[in-house]
Amino acid sequence: xxxxxxxxxxxxxxxxxxxxxxxxxxxxxxxxxxxxxxxxxxxxxxxxxxxxxxxxxxxxxxxxxxxxxxxxxxxxxxxxxxxxxxxxxxxxxxxxxxxxxxxxxxxxxxxxxxxxxxxxxxxxxxxxxxxxxxxxxxxxxxxxxxxxxxxxxxxxxxxxxxxxxxxxxxxxxxxxxxxxxxxxxxxxxxxxxxxxxxxxxxxxxxxxxxxxxxxxxxxxxxxxxxxxxxxxxxxxxxxxxxxxxxxxxxxxxxxxxxxxxxxxxxxxxxxxxxxxxxxxxxxxxxxxxxxxxxxxxxxxxxxxxxxxxxxxxxxxxxxxxxxxxxxxxxxxxxx
Numbered sequence: 496x497x498x499x500x501x502x503x504x505x506x507x508x509x510x511x512x513x514x515x516x517x518x519x520x521x522x523x524x525x526x527x528x529x530x531x532x533x534x535x536x537x538x539x540x541x542x543x544x545x546x547x548x549x550x551x552x553x554x555x556x557x558x559x560x561x562x563x564x565x566x567x568x569x570x571x572x573x574x575x576x577x578x579x580x581x582x583x584x585x586x587x588x589x590x591x592x593x594x595x596x597x598x599x600x601x602x603x604x605x606x607x608x609x610x611x612x613x614x615x616x617x618x619x620x621x622x623x624x625x626x627x628x629x630x631x632x633x634x635x636x637x638x639x640x641x642x643x644x645x646x647x648x649x650x651x652x653x654x655x656x657x658x659x660x661x662x663x664x665x666x667x668x669x670x671x672x673x674x675x676x677x678x679x680x681x682x683x684x685x686x687x688x689x690x691x692x693x694x695x696x697x698x699x700x701x702x703x704x705x706x707x708x709x710x711x712x713x714x715x716x717x718x719x720x721x722x723x724x725x726x727x728x729x730x731x732x733x734x735x736x737x738x739x740x741x742x743x744x745x746x747x748x749x750x751x752x753x754x755x756x757x758x759x760x761x762x763x764x765x766x767x768x769x770x771x772x773x774x775x776x777x778x779x780x781x782x783x784x785x786x787x788x789x790x791x792x793x794x795x796x797x798x799x800x801x802x803x804x805x806x807x808x809x810x811x812x813x814x815x816x817x818x819x820x821x822x823x824x825x826x827x828x829x830x
Contacts, residue, residue, distance in 0.1 A: 621763025624684030775819025
């Protein structure tokens with residue numbers, strides 16, 4: 496998708512499909528995964544976020560992308576508001592077999608994940624995970640655990656590279672040793688699958704919003720918790736001494752951050768005994784999965800993951816049996 500998108504092109508499309516008038520030139524916010532995302536100012540002083548997808552993203556996939564937003568908007572959850580077309584549709588065709596959709600633009604900034612924000616995230620996740628627990632409540636499944644074997648294969652392929660042999664081998668071994676029956680038996684909920692600061696927005700109204708719902712769906716609820724525990728509740732381990740410019744290879748879990756997340760989450764949704772015991776394995780799974788995915792990308796385009804392939808590997812390997820037991824204990828203490 497290399498063509499320039501101007502107001503002379505986008506204006507008539509939005510007028511036709513949404514009955515709005517564009518006042519400014521569109522501003523490209525980002526481009527990835529077959530989508531271009533624009534800020535578009537309107538003559539009434541408001542603004543829209545417009546997502547234009549390529550032909551590689553089918554109408555069915557774009558409808559699925561918007562399904563979570565529509566579902567959440569109906570239930571008052573703090574997510575971007577999806578605008579329906581004048582015909583009441585969630586998506587519109589902006590080129591032949593190319594689909595797009597529109598949200599109200601939210602003015603704000605990505606927050607720093609301090610304890611106060613972490614507590615808010617915990618409450619939001621606790622609410623989110625209770626909104627649907629079966630296909631009857633929400634029609635899209637994530638199927639993350641179905642990616643278990645493909646992730647092992649990706650890591651195995653990356654282990655043939657001299658640059659990634661050590662890390663990729665560990666990822667494959669870690670994933671292969673997971674208690675899959677127990678993970679598959681975990682309770683379902685509506686999950687986001689990519690909770691981090693870049694997908695949070697502190698609006699000028701003071702509210703915290705969750706963004707980027709394209710990969711949301713039914714899945715094991717604690718996978719969202721596992722991501723936040725791994726990405727936002729760890730610090731460089733005190734047991735290692737780093738050389739200059741060397742990223743950490745081992746992390747410690749911070750008790751205050753972990754208990755803040757687990758305690759506030761359980762004010763909304765209490766974890767089951769199995770979920771508490773599976774916190775460690777769940778972190779190992781999601782971090783191993785992301786690391787394997789990013790290593791595969793690194794083989795094609797070195798540097799593309801901006802260090803995340805290494806960091807996710809390091810967090811994965813930090814979940815020792817001792818740390819897994821400690822996380823289970825903290826979850827019980829904060830119930």
